[in-house]
Amino acid sequence: MATSPAPPVVATRRVLVAGVGYRNLRDLSVGPLAIERFGPSTETIDVEDLSYGPIDVLFMLQRREPYAATIFIAAVHRDRPPGTVTRSRWTFPEIAPDALQERVAEAVTGVISVDNLLHICGHFGALPADVTVIEIEPTDDGWGEELSTEGQRALDSAVALARLEVARVLAS
Amino acid sequence: MCFKNLPVAFDENGKAYLKEGVANPYAVTGNTRVRTQEEKIRSLLAKNGHIKEVSIDPVTRVAGALAFHSVVNLQDRRVEDAHSMATLFRGYEIILKGRDPRDAIFISSRACGVCGGVHSNCAAEAIEMALGVAPPPMGVVVRNLGQAAEFLYDHPLHLFLLSGPDYSAAVLGATNPEILEKAQRTRAPGAAVHGYATIGDIMEALNPLTGRLYLEALEETRRAREMTVLVWAKYPHPQTIVPGGISATVTSQTLNEYQTRLAFFMDYSKKMIHIWDDVYDFLYEVEPRFHDVGKRPRNLIDLGIWEHHEGYDATYKNATAWGDRRWATPGVVIDGELLTTSLHTINAGLEEFVDHSYYTDWTATPPKFKTDELGNPLSPYHMWNKQTLPKPEGRSWREKYSWATSPRWDRQVVEAGAYARMWTTAASQKIPKNPYIETTGKSMKMVLPAASLPEMQVEWHIPAELNAIERNRARAYAQAYTTLVAFNNLLAAYDLMKQGNTAVSNEFSIPKDHRMGVGFWGAGRGFLSHHLELENGALLNYQICTPSTINASPRDPFGQSGPYEEAVMNTPIIEQFKSDEDFKGADILRTIRSFDPCMPCTTHVYAGTQTIVREVNTCACVLEEEGEPVPVGGD
Numbered sequence: 001m002a003t004s005p006a007p008p009v010v011a012t013r014r015v016l017v018a019g020v021g022y023r024n025l026r027d028l029s030v031g032p033l034a035i036e037r038f039g040p041s042t043e044t045i046d047v048e049d050l051s052y053g054p055i056d057v058l059f060m061l062q063r064r065e066p067y068a069a070t071i072f073i074a075a076v077h078r079d080r081p082p083g084t085v086t087r088s089r090w091t092f093p094e095i096a097p098d099a100l101q102e103r104v105a106e107a108v109t110g111v112i113s114v115d116n117l118l119h120i121c122g123h124f125g126a127l128p129a130d131v132t133v134i135e136i137e138p139t140d141d142g143w144g145e146e147l148s149t150e151g152q153r154a155l156d157s158a159v160a161l162a163r164l165e166v167a168r169v170l171a172s
Numbered sequence: 173m174c175f176k177n178l179p180v181a182f183d184e185n186g187k188a189y190l191k192e193g194v195a196n197p198y199a200v201t202g203n204t205r206v207r208t209q210e211e212k213i214r215s216l217l218a219k220n221g222h223i224k225e226v227s228i229d230p231v232t233r234v235a236g237a238l239a240f241h242s243v244v245n246l247q248d249r250r251v252e253d254a255h256s257m258a259t260l261f262r263g264y265e266i267i268l269k270g271r272d273p274r275d276a277i278f279i280s281s282r283a284c285g286v287c288g289g290v291h292s293n294c295a296a297e298a299i300e301m302a303l304g305v306a307p308p309p310m311g312v313v314v315r316n317l318g319q320a321a322e323f324l325y326d327h328p329l330h331l332f333l334l335s336g337p338d339y340s341a342a343v344l345g346a347t348n349p350e351i352l353e354k355a356q357r358t359r360a361p362g363a364a365v366h367g368y369a370t371i372g373d374i375m376e377a378l379n380p381l382t383g384r385l386y387l388e389a390l391e392e393t394r395r396a397r398e399m400t401v402l403v404w405a406k407y408p409h410p411q412t413i414v415p416g417g418i419s420a421t422v423t424s425q426t427l428n429e430y431q432t433r434l435a436f437f438m439d440y441s442k443k444m445i446h447i448w449d450d451v452y453d454f455l456y457e458v459e460p461r462f463h464d465v466g467k468r469p470r471n472l473i474d475l476g477i478w479e480h481h482e483g484y485d486a487t488y489k490n491a492t493a494w495g496d497r498r499w500a501t502p503g504v505v506i507d508g509e510l511l512t513t514s515l516h517t518i519n520a521g522l523e524e525f526v527d528h529s530y531y532t533d534w535t536a537t538p539p540k541f542k543t544d545e546l547g548n549p550l551s552p553y554h555m556w557n558k559q560t561l562p563k564p565e566g567r568s569w570r571e572k573y574s575w576a577t578s579p580r581w582d583r584q585v586v587e588a589g590a591y592a593r594m595w596t597t598a599a600s601q602k603i604p605k606n607p608y609i610e611t612t613g614k615s616m617k618m619v620l621p622a623a624s625l626p627e628m629q630v631e632w633h634i635p636a637e638l639n640a641i642e643r644n645r646a647r648a649y650a651q652a653y654t655t656l657v658a659f660n661n662l663l664a665a666y667d668l669m670k671q672g673n674t675a676v677s678n679e680f681s682i683p684k685d686h687r688m689g690v691g692f693w694g695a696g697r698g699f700l701s702h703h704l705e706l707e708n709g710a711l712l713n714y715q716i717c718t719p720s721t722i723n724a725s726p727r728d729p730f731g732q733s734g735p736y737e738e739a740v741m742n743t744p745i746i747e748q749f750k751s752d753e754d755f756k757g758a759d760i761l762r763t764i765r766s767f768d769p770c771m772p773c774t775t776h777v778y779a780g781t782q783t784i785v786r787e788v789n790t791c792a793c794v795l796e797e798e799g800e801p802v803p804v805g806g807d
Binding site for chain 1: 285390
């Protein structure tokens with residue numbers, strides 16, 4: 001298994017748009033809902049639900065031709081105003097080995113988390129240099145299928161942001 | 173015969189009955205042990221500066237579901253008190269109420285993020301008992317193949333990715349550099365098999381994220397998962413396990429592809445056994461106090477697993493007979509002695525208490541079932557009588573402090589684990605006759621066929637003590653055992669195919685009358701039961717008891733600590749530290765991790781109006797924001 005954090009060489013300009021999150025947890029399910037809303041995969045855009053253990057995602061990315069860019073959409077509690085949508089660049093931050101090991105332990109025991117996915121796939125060199133994270137701050141994280149009003153509007157914004165990101169990558 | 177605390181005896185035909193003259197045979201009398209201990213600890217904390225409260229929260233960080241609180245006497249290097257807390261409510265029992273029984277297979281699978289298939293199988297067997305349908309032989313064999321593959325993922329995961337780092341150079345170098353130094357100078361006896369010249373080399377390879385053994389295990393989890401998917405079509409949370417068999421198509425190509433991958437595990441098992449024997453034998457030698465790390469009485473329980481395809485008929489009446497024909501034999505071990513392998517007797521001794529858990533006791537109303545269908549007595553605290561009545565409240569060590577319950581057998585604290593499975597199987601000598609696994613009553617001898625490495629005979633001995641090291645060591649041997657169970661079932665599948673006996677499922681219908689069922693099964697980390705009651709085609713009651721519920725249990729009404737708690741309180745502090753602040757609790761963690769805690773098994777979803785799993789960590793600092801957050805509706 002590769003351990004180098006160096007991003008893989010890009011062979012073609014293909015983009016991965018991925019949703020990450022648990023289903024049926026209202027606003028926390030924005031990730032998988034967003035990629036349903038985004039539309040189907042095309043020749044240059046892979047649209048996928050990556051709401052799986054991050055080690056499985058790692059294996060999957062390692063098997064594929066490298067992407068030019070990846071865009072992850074997820075809902076995460078970060079104490080922002082409810083419904084906030086943020087678009088951020090993943091900077092491959094270093095974290096302590098102990099902290100990373102804890103994330104691996106969570107990953108192999110089935111926890112689905114965009115943070116864990118980014119740290120683990122980044123550590124093992126499975127992500128391209130261009131990684132965008134679109135997050136929404138959940139309002140309602142209760143059990144159920146319906147989004148809150150803020151969550152619904154944030155979902156629309158997240159999908160729109162993802163489309164802009166894809167256009168940026170493919171145009172560059 | 174085997175009951176010491178419950179007033180249960182057996183007639184000349186082996187049928188259990190309640191002894192006469194006992195007015196209230198299942199009475200629970202109060203105790204003062206918890207209160208006295210609590211007062212002693214408060215007094216110690218008040219008087220002594222060197223006694224420190226250590227909270228490890230959470231131990232696994234898995235959904236933040238397990239927290240462990242202990243009081244450590246740093247001067248005397250011992251643990252004074254310990255409490256294991258499941259911090260989240262699971263609630264599957266409530267979710268499943270009123271549902272079609274088939275839903276249980278798919279919903280209960282979500283109880284575990286590592287081993288959902290075990291819940292699917294356990295639920296399927298419980299439903300089969302209620303419905304009166306059993307799978308055809310090939311259906312049984314294919315279930316076994318998938319179940320073995322799931323464990324081939326689980327055992328290395330535990331040994332190399334979760335508990336293994338506790339014995340790595342990185343951890344030992346920080347807590348016990350004197351041990352690491354000796355390790356670097358000590359030749360590894362198994363070098364010819366695993367390729368590491370010294371114990372220190374093995375410990376370097378166990379380093380998290382960078383060690384060769386760690387990375388190899390991470391990679392090989394993929395291979396075991398592929399095997400599971402080959403026979404169950406999807407993993408995690410297989411959709412093909414159904415009452416009466418499986419719904420996946422199995423061809424000779426499927427079996428061939430499974431076999432190709434299984435060959436790898438023949439060699440991997442050889443390596444795993446030699447690696448862990450080398451590390452653990454070395455640790456015992458250089459630091460004898462490792463014998464006491466995680467030590468507790470040799471009291472174990474297991475329900476067995478892997479049906480024999482010619483034995484399983486899914487009836488409760490014959491459960492002891494088909495249980496005895498399994499590839500892993502059920503059993504209860506008390507003080508190191510195997511008391512019984514009878515599933516009926518094991519079932520009759522089960523009780524679940526909630527005195528220190530966030531639930532309301534349900535026994536104010538008379539028990540619905542005083543006996544099972546064969547007349548064996550059942551306690552009001554038995555799973556078939558249990559009701560899940562959540563009652564959240566503040567934490568109090570004296571009163572209630574956990575969402576886990578306290579399952580007990582004959583009111584004794586028993587623990588679950590892969591080692592319990594190996595122990596009961598080795599001691600009972602009932603494993604089906606086969607060319608690769610032989611049980612002697614004191615050990616399990618295994619012949620691992622040649623792959624890249626030559627054929628090798630290995631032997632796991634029932635240990636003289638039960639501690640963290642022996643829990644983990646047995647797990648390494650369990651990999652070989654599991655591989656050989658898979659191989660035996662693969663050969664059975666080829667035979668069945670040759671005979672044209674390829675049907676994998678039988679038809680069933682959902683009855684409208686009252687039915688009962690129980691799944692006696694096991695996870696990678698041991699004991700798993702699903703008890704159900706069915707009426708009008710819907711689930712009236714569904715009770716899941718997982719290995720982590722048993723091991724992480726809080727104190728019971730008799731004042732007895734749960735296995736984690738008891739093992740931690742017996743643990744010496746071997747770790748070196750210069751000051752209180754330097755103390756890392758490595759021996760406590762080593763102890764708890766030896767049980768392979770998987771708290772999503774114990775605690776998960778919340779019922780009622782609130783939520784589930786408060787998700788993992790959030791860490792905004794890792795994101796470099798591109799300007800201001802985008803307002804709702806904007807881009």
